[in-house]
């Protein structure tokens with residue numbers, strides 16, 4: 001009798017453990033994914049506008065074109081959906097100047113300016129680094145100025161709102177854009193343009209580093225002197241105002257012929273071959 005009781009007890013305990021594991025713990029992982037699940041169902045039931053993390057399809061997003069009786073005013077950029085109602089009414093509502101962006105992802109047209117139906121596409125195929133920089137600027141603009149409310153299922157996000165390979169590839173390109181911009185900024189700091197005054201008729205050029213913009217910090221003005229600057233991968237040279245600490249052991253710069261190398265203003269009368277400004 002006692003043995004039967006023990007067997008029953010052990011079986012009941014095991015069953016309880018299995019039930020907890022199967023239904024309660026799994027339920028927790030279901031709960032973890034709930035935002036998207038709720039949103040998918042919400043979209044189908046058509047009653048979940050505005051909650052963070054909604055998942056849209058191209059069709060469900062179209063219902064947010066801001067027209068009378070529509071569900072709201074949304075647009076997508078690079079697969080992220082923003083609520084542009086309120087501040088954006090004057091741009092995106094029907095009849096306004098940028099209404100064609102409402103209720104869809106028209107990323108490509110933001111760069112090409114092709115605002116007709118055939119141009120309003122979401123891809124960035126064939127864009128160069130400069131154009132990708134513009135795409136990045138628009139991403140930053142919408143993230144900053146409007147409320148992100150969800151994801152558009154398609155090219156950039158999958159059916160559970162996770163980024164696709166294409167979206168991840170673009171994130172990498174954005175990284176390249178940031179590096180290129182930083183390098184450009186660094187060049188601008190190290191090798192700012194001189195003030196160049198071209199007296200063509202005399203075949204003379206004054207190259208100077210005396211303006212306020214050549215001083216890094218008014219309280220601690222760094223002396224900059226005019227030098228030839230040979231930008232990597234660019235033919236020729238231009239004049240740059242170079243801080244004295246960068247004057248030595250630097251293959252990118254050269255002396256300007258005929259000038260006193262210690263003066264901040266120099267009258268160049270030498271060979272103009274390769275000179276650009």
Ligand code: HEM
Pocket residue numbers: 088091098109110111112113145
């Ligand atoms: C590829 C071309 C262009 C695109 C994709 C574009 C896109 C946009 C968008 C999306 C907005 C609304 C921004 C917001 O939500 O606050 C906007 C605003 C505006 N755009 Fe454009 N635009 C383009 C070209 C131009 C040009 C050529 C002009 C001028 C000649 C212009 C003048 C304006 C002005 C004045 C505003 C309103 C700015 C404000 O009130 O804050 N846009 N543009």
